[in-house]
Amino acid sequence: MVAMGCSKKKKLSAATVLRSQAEKRLQAEAGKRPAAPEAREEDLLRLVHELKVHQIELEMQNAELCRSRDELELSRDKYAELCDFAPVAYFAFDSAGVIREVNFAGAQLLGLEKRQLLNKSFVGFIVDAAGKNVFLNHLSRLAKKQIVQRCEVSFRSNSGRVIPGQFQSIAVHNSEHNDDDIFTSITDVTVYKQLEAMMHKEYDSLELTVHERTEELIKANERLSHEIEDRKVAADSLREALTIIKQLKEQLREENLYLREEIDQIYSHSNFVGDSKAIRAALKQVAQVAPTEATVLIQGETGSGKELLAHALHDQSGRKDRLMITVNCAALPPTLIESELFGREKGAFTGSTAKQIGRFELADGSTIFLDEIDALPLELQAKLLRVLESGEFERLGSPRTIKVDVRIISATNRDLAELVSAGSFRQDMYYRLNIFQITVPPLRERRDDIVPLVWSFVQEFSKSMDKRIESISQKSVQAMQAYSWPGNVRELRNATERAMIVATTPVLHIELPQIAQAGPAPSGTLEDLERRHIVDVLDATGWRVSGKSGAATILGINPKTLESRMQRLGIQRNKNNF
Numbered sequence: 001m002v003a004m005g006c007s008k009k010k011k012l013s014a015a016t017v018l019r020s021q022a023e024k025r026l027q028a029e030a031g032k033r034p035a036a037p038e039a040r041e042e043d044l045l046r047l048v049h050e051l052k053v054h055q056i057e058l059e060m061q062n063a064e065l066c067r068s069r070d071e072l073e074l075s076r077d078k079y080a081e082l083c084d085f086a087p088v089a090y091f092a093f094d095s096a097g098v099i100r101e102v103n104f105a106g107a108q109l110l111g112l113e114k115r116q117l118l119n120k121s122f123v124g125f126i127v128d129a130a131g132k133n134v135f136l137n138h139l140s141r142l143a144k145k146q147i148v149q150r151c152e153v154s155f156r157s158n159s160g161r162v163i164p165g166q167f168q169s170i171a172v173h174n175s176e177h178n179d180d181d182i183f184t185s186i187t188d189v190t191v192y193k194q195l196e197a198m199m200h201k202e203y204d205s206l207e208l209t210v211h212e213r214t215e216e217l218i219k220a221n222e223r224l225s226h227e228i229e230d231r232k233v234a235a236d237s238l239r240e241a242l243t244i245i246k247q248l249k250e251q252l253r254e255e256n257l258y259l260r261e262e263i264d265q266i267y268s269h270s271n272f273v274g275d276s277k278a279i280r281a282a283l284k285q286v287a288q289v290a291p292t293e294a295t296v297l298i299q300g301e302t303g304s305g306k307e308l309l310a311h312a313l314h315d316q317s318g319r320k321d322r323l324m325i326t327v328n329c330a331a332l333p334p335t336l337i338e339s340e341l342f343g344r345e346k347g348a349f350t351g352s353t354a355k356q357i358g359r360f361e362l363a364d365g366s367t368i369f370l371d372e373i374d375a376l377p378l379e380l381q382a383k384l385l386r387v388l389e390s391g392e393f394e395r396l397g398s399p400r401t402i403k404v405d406v407r408i409i410s411a412t413n414r415d416l417a418e419l420v421s422a423g424s425f426r427q428d429m430y431y432r433l434n435i436f437q438i439t440v441p442p443l444r445e446r447r448d449d450i451v452p453l454v455w456s457f458v459q460e461f462s463k464s465m466d467k468r469i470e471s472i473s474q475k476s477v478q479a480m481q482a483y484s485w486p487g488n489v490r491e492l493r494n495a496t497e498r499a500m501i502v503a504t505t506p507v508l509h510i511e512l513p514q515i516a517q518a519g520p521a522p523s524g525t526l527e528d529l530e531r532r533h534i535v536d537v538l539d540a541t542g543w544r545v546s547g548k549s550g551a552a553t554i555l556g557i558n559p560k561t562l563e564s565r566m567q568r569l570g571i572q573r574n575k576n577n578f
């Protein structure tokens with residue numbers, strides 16, 4: 001920038017000019033006014049005095065002004081110096097973009113000396129036409145609005161480097177040139193641009209990564225949703241499977257329990273021994289009825305082989321692949337028969353802590369054998385009738401109706417027709433059960449079967465007892481042929497077992513109960529005979545019902561069966577029985 005000075009000579013000439021101007025004006029005033037001779041002298045002296053005072057005042061003012069101007073010029077020089085050495089590039093343009101002033105940083109930016117730049121158009125440094133337009137528009141906008149304006153233009157320095165510049169300008173009117181002075185700071189934004197480009201690049205790659213990750217996440221999310229759905233479906237089917245498994249488990253547990261009870265009898269079921277005419281007739285009936293779905297009633301004395309015959313029937317039927325389910329109606333307390341037959345839900349009655357599948361459900365698709373059907377309480381007969389007719393029933397404590405496909409075989413050692421007349425057995429039930437009747441003859445009516453039966457039992461026990469029996473004593477054979485066999489084949493089997501236990505030689509001696517030794521057959525009805533025989537056995541055992549030497553063992557029946565039979569036959573221990 002150019003600094004300006006104020007010499008003393010200049011100050012003096014200015015004061016002289018003022019004084020002469022003042023004097024001229026004074027003389028002009030004097031020429032206008034007609035002066036009175038006596039006042040003129042006095043006025044002139046006063047005016048001269050005033051003039052002198054004014055002159056001194058003016059000189060003082062002039063000196064003050066000169067000092068201020070000097071200070072101003074000094075400060076302006078300092079400001080110009082500051083501006084010159086400022087790290088920012090400053091330019092002063094005219095309204096056409098010609099450089100009027102530039103500081104060192106500005107000159108350095110363009111790679112030229114300050115003097116080389118003065119009066120040069122900045123437009124010449126701008127690299128392209130678009131940039132030139134931007135710069136010229138920037139200038140014209142400044143002329144219109146006297147506020148700070150900004151633009152970005154790339155220009156080329158003397159070294160050929162293209163510099164992206166950020167321009168920040170303000171226009172100040174210059175009255176001397178009657179034009180605007182445009183003051184502009186130019187910032188080299190190369191680094192900023194590089195950083196910006198890097199940032200854009202980073203941003204773009206970040207955006208790409210985000211996009212890719214989002215895609216991946218969407219896919220993963222979809223996969224997860226499908227997986228959740230699949231798992232839900234799997235969980236549902238697992239739950240279903242679990243319920244089925246639970247049911248099957250329950251059924252298996254019941255079957256298992258049932259099988260354990262039955263297992264001991266399986267061996268004896270496998271062989272129905274007997275070639276007597278009566279037995280052949282019964283077996284012929286079995287063969288006739290087995291392939292049908294008919295309900296069968298088997299009648300015969302206790303221990304005569306009704307259950308074995310029922311098994312033979314089932315084994316010849318189309319249901320033989322499933323287990324035949326047996327229920328002894330006399331062996332169960334009346335309160336439990338219903339839940340045994342039809343099952344119960346948990347809590348159906350006091351003490352029922354677990355759900356139980358009934359025998360009818362277990363027998364679904366198979367055969368149920370209702371032994372001692374005469375012992376079925378009347379109210380249950382009605383329920384059984386419904387099953388016989390529709391296959392439907394409900395578990396105790398459940399309103400759900402269960403439908404089964406079960407073939408029914410029932411057995412009794414009593415005359416059901418008689419019970420019907422006595423009113424203890426439903427007539428409709430009787431007709432429904434008695435569609436096909438088979439009677440198993442008592443052993444005393446088929447004595448031909450006695451010896452073959454003994455031999456089949458001997459074979460059976462020889463294995464388990466590891467004993468060798470070669471013959472049966474003649475005395476035993478005779479006794480057996482003469483004996484009335486109230487306990488029928490069961491009694492014969494038990495007698496053989498006892499003989500085998502005590503046997504020490506290959507000749508088997510079968511001891512028959514003293515009370516039942518051969519003699520004339522007792523008179524009276526079959527029931528009287530049964531009652532008498534039970535009382536005799538009870539007397540012989542000291543009224544011990546169960547246990548190894550108890551009456552039930554001798555009679556070859558279950559102690560519970562014996563108890564219920566005693567109840568039915570009205571047998572009680574009293575003085576007369578001793």
Ligand SMILES: Nc1ncnc2c1ncn2[C@@H]1O[C@H](COP(=O)(O)OP(=O)(O)OP(=O)(O)O)[C@@H](O)[C@H]1O
Pocket residue numbers: 268269271272273274300301302303304305306307308309371372411413453456489490493557
């Ligand atoms: N013909 C036979 N061949 C082989 N064993 C037989 C024969 N008949 C019966 N038994 C055997 O005699 C025992 C009694 O038979 P089963 O239980 O079938 O008689 P039941 O008439 O059903 O008796 P209950 O009236 O007491 O129910 C069983 O051990 C059985 O195996």
